[in-house]
Amino acid sequence: MSDFIKQLNEEQLTEVKRQMTIYSQGVQEIIPTEELKNKVAKSIIENKPLKIKLGLDPSAPDVHLGHTVVLNKMRQFQENGHIIQLIIGDFTGKIGDPTGKSVARKQLTDEEVKHNAKTYFEQFAKVIDMEKVELHYNSKWLSTLNFEDVIQLAGKITVARLLERDDFEERIASGKAISLHEFFYPLMQGYDSVKLECDIELGGTDQHFNILMGRHFQERFGKEKQVALLMPLLEGLDGVDKMSKSKNNYIGIDESPQEMYGKAMSIPDELMVKYFELITDFTPEQIQKVKEDLKTGVLHPRDAKMLLGKTIVRMYHGMEAASKAEQHFVSVFQRGTLPDEIPEVKWNGNVDTPVINLLVDLQLLNSKSEARRMIENRGVKINGDRVEDTNLKVAITDGLIIQVGKRKFVKIKR
Amino acid sequence: MSDFIKQLNEEQLTEVKRQMTIYSQGVQEIIPTEELKNKVAKSIIENKPLKIKLGLDPSAPDVHLGHTVVLNKMRQFQENGHIIQLIIGDFTGKIGDPTGKSVARKQLTDEEVKHNAKTYFEQFAKVIDMEKVELHYNSKWLSTLNFEDVIQLAGKITVARLLERDDFEERIASGKAISLHEFFYPLMQGYDSVKLECDIELGGTDQHFNILMGRHFQERFGKEKQVALLMPLLEGLDGVDKMSKSKNNYIGIDESPQEMYGKAMSIPDELMVKYFELITDFTPEQIQKVKEDLKTGVLHPRDAKMLLGKTIVRMYHGMEAASKAEQHFVSVFQRGTLPDEIPEVKWNGNVDTPVINLLVDLQLLNSKSEARRMIENRGVKINGDRVEDTNLKVAITDGLIIQVGKRKFVKIKR
Structure with missing residues (x-):
């Protein structure tokens, strides 16, 4: 790739700098920064948008704010006229886990893939302009590969390079089995970039290795190499773990x-x-x-x-x-309705619990009949909302505040 | 597989023992011997021949006595009514080396594969009855596999298991690159055994790992496992290296x-x-x-x-x-024409050398004209044959005996 920076006039150089400031905001790592700058310069000189790739796993379509870290970055590129390439990894999804060991990687039907993709798109539409997005399903090219093609692809990467991936390295070190087919997931992700001639691939820092595969294979196939743009992982509400559904430390973008x-x-x-x-x-x-x-x-x-x-x-x-x-x-x-210090109570019971049981179990009231009476007398509030229905089932979440009468408060700790 | 040995009558048991004595002769290793015995018993009880697999690399069709070690063993099975399955590994041959690094693994055309196979068969016919042989080209099934099939296959083996292969282990240890596609050669060989439901696979001890792949994949595909029958590698005429064309220590089965x-x-x-x-x-x-x-x-x-x-x-x-x-x-x-001890002379010159030059270089005669005269006077013999032509080119081989006059002898050492 030639040096487009040198070809810029002053106005264009200012524009490159402006875009670079935006794209660099909050980013963990750009590999390499100079190439990104050059690509932006090229897009200005040739008046051609850059292609920004984001790969999606079709098996987990619930989007939370952790995912929007990358989506927000994509939006910035989109707002500057570049093209988002969303790739649904349906080929992998349809294969599932050939060893049959992983429950997470269950085989998806065509309908499930489509439904999950639709769920993604509806949610993504809240962050990026889905009208302007290029949509791709990677089964389109991956399912046409035959054994010979696969061998040609495999001939372009070494075993040692694949074993460098952190999780592989750890599993080899701890004697845990790696099935050979697992080596193909990074290959596929890399090959997607070859097929779509992506300029930039976005992902969390946990995608470091896989995104660099794109650079590797593009080079081996004689294409221009993509730039890796790695975003930090967002800690969840607990401030410790990465935001995820399984840790229940997330804010879903579909929540009220x-x-x-x-x-x-x-x-x-x-x-x-x-x-x-x-x-x-x-x-x-x-x-x-x-x-x-x-x-x-x-x-x-x-x-x-x-x-x-x-x-x-x-x-x-x-x-x-x-x-x-x-x-x-x-x-x-x-507005003064809450005391400064509310006692916290650890909750180990069911997530969905009838309000009557909850009040008794938390020892806010002594019996179910007492609890029912208090509700009927409009003396119970949950997160400030008065409970009207004695049959209400309460979805117990961390930080939920329950108030009985004027003075009794507890805060649920889960 | 049930225990067929127990179902044998005395006569049948004698027959099993007879066959086992033949098959065990000269073998390096049978993995496992009990299974081979049981398979022979089964073939007798069910009156069904066993399938004996031999895989052939279509890129090197010159057959020498080193190859006949395995062919002779196959002949023994054939003579006892079992079926030989010859598999031409044409799928691999047609792919060549995707990294382009190995000259040995050049890509073969359909014509070359067919020609090489024919060359094999003509030579094999000197050892085994080719009329009774099952012929297979593995491209028939391997070329129909798509990416998904390959992933399913790869899901049935671990990376650690593949890395156990001696040459892989050595290359990893010495930091030499292994291309990922190389992992597929043992997989293909194993899958061939699945498709052909082979009972026994023969090979040299250097095929130990690849032949066990057949057992592994047959088991993972729910088939009866083949027995590995490993023959020792035959040292060549030098008594040191494995017989091979490149070491020039072989006896070709097409030689005079x-x-x-x-x-x-x-x-x-x-x-x-x-x-x-x-x-x-x-x-x-x-x-x-x-x-x-x-x-x-x-x-x-x-x-x-x-x-x-x-x-x-x-x-x-x-x-x-x-x-x-x-x-x-x-x-x-x-017949008394040779002395008991002939001095050996190391030959480092060309393989094809004009007889005149040879005589001078070996210092048997002092000049080319002297050498020419001696030949004209019928005084030069090579391996006992009189040299008649002064322009003769001699193919220098190890042990070649050159005689000048009645008393001068040398034996070439190469």
């Missing part, structure tokens, strides 16, 4: 405004800036301001977090819902 | 009776019995007798070697040619 806002308020203070950087539509300048205002004390951490909660709700439910969620929070949690 | 006989006489004494065991059609009893007679001194090693030479020529050219070759040898090398 009130849930979203409430969960956002439970993020540890030290993660706030990272959330602003990675999952909001704030510009680099806006983020810089939040950082500075927090540092100088102009912005109180609680207010910053409320801004974050409101921003998240606005992004997924609009301005009106965001304002309402904020008002609700203020009225319940701030 | 005189060449064959002469080369056989150059085998080191300590290898004689191994040659009788592995490449002649001698029965176990006959071999036993040779061994004993050599031990007791009844048989002189030179006479044993002459018996070996005559046997080899008889097997590939018939009895008459064998007798003639013997007579020729006796007349030239034994």
Whole structure:
């Protein structure tokens, strides 16, 4: 690839710098930065958009804010005129796990793949403009490969290189079996980039190895190499583990405004800036301001977090819902109705529990009849909402606040 | 597989033992012996022949006695009514080396594969009855596999298991690259056994790993496992390296009776019995007798070697040619025309050398004109044959004896 930077005039150079500032925001690693800069320059000189690839596993279509770290970055490219290539990894999905050992990798039917893809798209539409996206199903090219093609592909990579992948290395070291077919997942991901001539591939840092496979195979097939753009992994509400459904530390982008806002308020203070950087539509300048205002004390951490909660709700439910969620929070949690310190109670029972049982089990009331009477007398609130129905089933979540009468409060710890 | 041994009557048991004695003769390893015995028992009880597999590389069709070690073993199975499955590995041959690094593995055309196969068959016909052989080209099933099939196949083997293969292990240890496609050669060989439901696979000890792949994949595909029957590798005429064309220490089965006989006489004494065991059609009893007679001194090693030479020529050219070759040898090398000790001269020059130059280079004569005169005077013999043509080009082989006049002899050492 020739040096397009050198061919830029001053105005164009400013534009490259502007885009680079945006794309670099919050990124963990760009491999290599100079090539990204050159590709942006090329797109300006040739007036041709770059192709930005994102591969999707069709088996887990529930999208939470952890996923939007990458989606937000894609949106930035899209807003600058570049093309998003979404690749549904349906070929892998349809194969499942040939060893039959992994439950997670169950074989998907065509219908399931389509349904899951549709679920993705509906959710993605909240972040990126799906009208402008290129959609690809990789079975289109992978299912046409025969044994000879596969051998030609396999001839372009060494066993040693594949064994360098962290999880393979760890499993070899600990004597855990790697089935040979597992070596093909990175190969497929790399080959997708060859077929689609991707300029940039986005992913979390856990995709480091697989995304570099794209560069490797593009080079071996005589194509221009893609740039790897690796985003940090977003810790979940617990501030410890990567946000995921299985850890129940996530904010789903389909959740109600009130849930979203409430969960956002439970993020540890030290993660706030990272959330602003990675999952909001704030510009680099806006983020810089939040950082500075927090540092100088102009912005109180609680207010910053409320801004974050409101921003998240606005992004997924609009301005009106965001304002309402904020008002609700203020009225319940701030307008003096809650004591400063609420005792926490560990909950090990069922996730869905009848409100009557809950009140007794938490020892807020002494008997089911007493509990029923208290509800009928409008004396029970959950997260500030009065309980009207004595048969209500409560979905127990972390941080849920239960109030009985004027003074009794507990906060659920799960 | 049930225990067929238990179902045998006494006569059948004797037959199983008889066959096992033959099949075990000269074998390096049977994996496992009990299964082979049981398979032979089954073939007797069910009156169904066993399927004996031999895979052939279509890129190197020149057959020498080293190859007949396995062919002779196949012949024994054939003589007992079992079926030989010859598999031409044309699928691999047509792919060649996808990395383009190995010259040996060049891509073969359909015509080349067919021509090479035909060359094999013509030569094999000297050892086994080609009329009764099942012929298979593995491209028939391997070329129909698609990527999904390949992944299913790859899911049935672990990376660790493949890395156990000696040459892979050594290359990993010494930091030499293994291309991923190389992992597929043992898989293909194993899958061939699945498709053909082979009972026994024959090969040299260097095929240990690949032949066990057949057992592995047959088991993973729910089939009866084949038995591996591994033959020792035959050292060549130098008594050191495995017989091979590249080492020029071989006896080709297409060579002339005189060449064959002469080369056989150059085998080191300590290898004689191994040659009788592995490449002649001698029965176990006959071999036993040779061994004993050599031990007791009844048989002189030179006479044993002459018996070996005559046997080899008889097997590939018939009895008459064998007798003639013997007579020729006796007349030239034994009828008092040769001294007991002939000085050996190391030859590092060209393989094809004009006789005049040869005589001068060996310092048998002082000048080219002197050498020319000596030939014209009928004073030069090579291996007992008088040289008539002063322009003769001599193909220099190990053990070639050059005589000038009555008393000057040298033996070429290569």
